[in-house]
Amino acid sequence: MSTFSVVVLIGGSGSNLQAIIDWAKQTNQFTVNHVISHNPDVFGIQRAEKANIPVTVVNHREYDTRYAFELALQKVIDEAQADLVVLAGFMRILSGDFVRLYQHKMLNIHPSLLPHYKGLNTHARVLDAAESWHGTSVHYVTPELDDGPIIAQVKFAIQADDSANDLKAKVQRAEHWIYPTVIGWIAENRLKQKENNVLLDGEALGPLGRQFSFQEIEGTPT
Numbered sequence: 001m002s003t004f005s006v007v008v009l010i011g012g013s014g015s016n017l018q019a020i021i022d023w024a025k026q027t028n029q030f031t032v033n034h035v036i037s038h039n040p041d042v043f044g045i046q047r048a049e050k051a052n053i054p055v056t057v058v059n060h061r062e063y064d065t066r067y068a069f070e071l072a073l074q075k076v077i078d079e080a081q082a083d084l085v086v087l088a089g090f091m092r093i094l095s096g097d098f099v100r101l102y103q104h105k106m107l108n109i110h111p112s113l114l115p116h117y118k119g120l121n122t123h124a125r126v127l128d129a130a131e132s133w134h135g136t137s138v139h140y141v142t143p144e145l146d147d148g149p150i151i152a153q154v155k156f157a158i159q160a161d162d163s164a165n166d167l168k169a170k171v172q173r174a175e176h177w178i179y180p181t182v183i184g185w186i187a188e189n190r191l192k193q194k195e196n197n198v199l200l201d202g203e204a205l206g207p208l209g210r211q212f213s214f215q216e217i218e219g220t221p222t
């Protein structure tokens with residue numbers, strides 16, 4: 001079993017969590033040693049339980065302040081003693097002070113080609129704006145929302161008849177490959193962050209990170 005461990009923070013259905021769990025089992029690159037959900041009623045919790053991974057619910061509604069919520073979160077994360085903190089559908093905005101605790105050690109995945117379309121409802125918004133391209137981005141977390149050095153993106157052309165749901169399905173397919181792939185790079189010590197530059201195997205990746213087309217990921221594990 002790999003000694004590189006990951007704690008995954010969720011807040012929804014946990015399809016990315018599932019992909020990360022499955023990948024870890026198949027590749028042995030890393031271990032998911034704890035899952036934290038800010039929502040007590042989400043399917044992601046069942047996914048973790050089914051995989052025999054300890055889950056802690058840190059319900060944001062039970063805390064009067066963001067500070068108190070984050071303190072509770074910090075305690076669980078630190079007790080897990082993981083090498084990497086992975087946000088996967090965690091829907092709470094985290095303070096700068098909290099994020100700085102895990103600088104270079106916390107990742108997020110966002111369903112758009114960052115730096116475009118930060119925030120919510122990305123699929124509908126790219127359609128409304130008649131964009132030609134859509135995709136997903138994995139990035140280090142910094143205090144600004146959906147900001148931080150981009151590590152990798154999967155990009156695809158939007159088809160004329162694509163609905164927001166079609167885009168969501170394609171983005172998910174891409175996410176379930178790119179997120180565990182990037183975690184694997186980190187677990188194998190292939191990724192470095194130097195100020196705003198991300199290096200893979202010693203090579204600077206540029207501002208948009210390593211780029212993948214949708215075709216490149218087809219036929220890869222989901």
Ligand code: GRF
Nearest residue numbers: 012013014015016089109111
């Ligand atoms: C993903 O689309 C991710 O980009 C965003 O939240 C969604 C999480 O989905 N941050 P799931 O809970 O992993 O299915």
